[in-house]
């Protein structure tokens with residue numbers, strides 16, 4: 238439809254869409270709004286956009302019309318494992334803490350992907366949970382995906398995707414969790430599908446938290462690439478509802494361009510490289526600060542500064558900072574974050590203080606026995622100490638928890654090699670190579686400090702060649 242709609246009419250339409258549906262179209266997005274309404278006008282049999290808009294503004298909307306309008310005005314851009322750094326934060330920082338806290342009598346997890354589009358985001362979360370918790374049966378896990386667009390949710394429930402949805406996903410996603418059901422059509426496994434529940438919800442209009450919809454006491458809320466479609470005021474309102482829907486110390490995750498919307502005094506920002514995380518304060522947290530300030534910008538968690546120090550190679554400062562945090566925590570009787578304990582171990586190891594490193598590795602394992610990275614770290618320290626048998630034992634424990642742990646296979650191969658066991662070494666290195674061929678060359682190896690798959694493959698091939706010529 239090519240008719241030109243007057244600016245005055247587009248402005249009225251934009252106000253109508255904002256007040257009736259909660260979708261925000263500022264002047265810069267009027268082009269999108271016109272395009273969307275053009276498609277809706279065709280769906281409804283109008284000859285031109287202007288008469289469609291005039292009709293829309295003067296008629297009460299039926300559910301069907303509303304659904305069509307939402308379908309035509311929302312953007313369904315998403316894919317599996319979008320923004321890997323954020324999902325890494327879920328895997329390395331958020332879930333280990335929650336799993337440790339909840340394991341046992343209160344073994345439950347509540348995760349919400351708000352604005353989940355066609356389901357790629359909540360299914361990616363489910364895959365991470367599935368990989369991290371070996372005995373899912375013992376857990377009560379609820380992963381909720383919600384969106385305003387019912388058509389997107391239908392697609393999410395079917396769980397059938399084309400290659401386009403995997404454009405940035407690590408290869409194991411397709412390999413482990415999908416079956417081919419047609420030309421360029423892949424269906425998600427029933428086990429992952431059954432972990433996610435979908436529900437239509439308009440973040441601007443519907444009421445939440447609400448016990449009826451089960452939206453309350455969420456441990457983690459993902460609301461990524463959604464807030465940016467709202468005005469600043471509407472976005473802040475949505476953030477305050479999301480905040481109310483969080484459990485104490487629950488996490489809110491947004492995309493980098495949406496950080497400005499999150500200015501809630503009781504949400505503190507937590508730094509994790511490449512991710513934007515906010516955490517709900519405990520009721521007894523920072524009381525005196527709250528009393529003085531109204532709507533201050535979110536505060537950064539001082540503990541996360543150590544990651545920056547570590548990345549700068551300032552290991553002594555890391556030790557000093559974490560030791561200080563741990564002594565404060567022991568005064569308050571709270572348990573320690575296993576990620577920090579592991580970081581402390583690494584900082585000691587990098588200074589050659591292997592006995593200290595070993596002690597903190599074991600503390601990290603004690604705090605979180607289900608995280609394979611802690612066993613690997615301990616194995617590397619044992620290896621440095623020349624305790625090869627112990628190192629092998631820890632590597633086997635890591636592999637018990639995650640068979641796809643490339644670095645653990647590699648280190649087993651290396652250990653066998655330095656002990657002159659060529660055949661065993663080749664077997665372990667081949668296992669690592671087999672896993673690497675399923676990864677993209679630039680993909681970062683899990684539990685590594687940034688090593689990419691191509692580099693690791695090259696190292697292994699050199700080792701195998703050297704072995705051959707020896």
Ligand SMILES: C[S@@+](CC[C@H](N)C(=O)[O-])C[C@H]1O[C@@H](n2cnc3c(N)ncnc32)[C@H](O)[C@@H]1O
Nearest residue numbers: 311315352354384385386439440441461462463
């Ligand atoms: C670009 S997608 C983001 C999908 C996913 N979160 C991601 O990051 O890959 C934005 C989603 O927000 C949804 N959305 C927009 N306005 C909404 C509202 N008022 N309530 C609920 N969902 C909304 C859209 O339907 C769309 O599916």
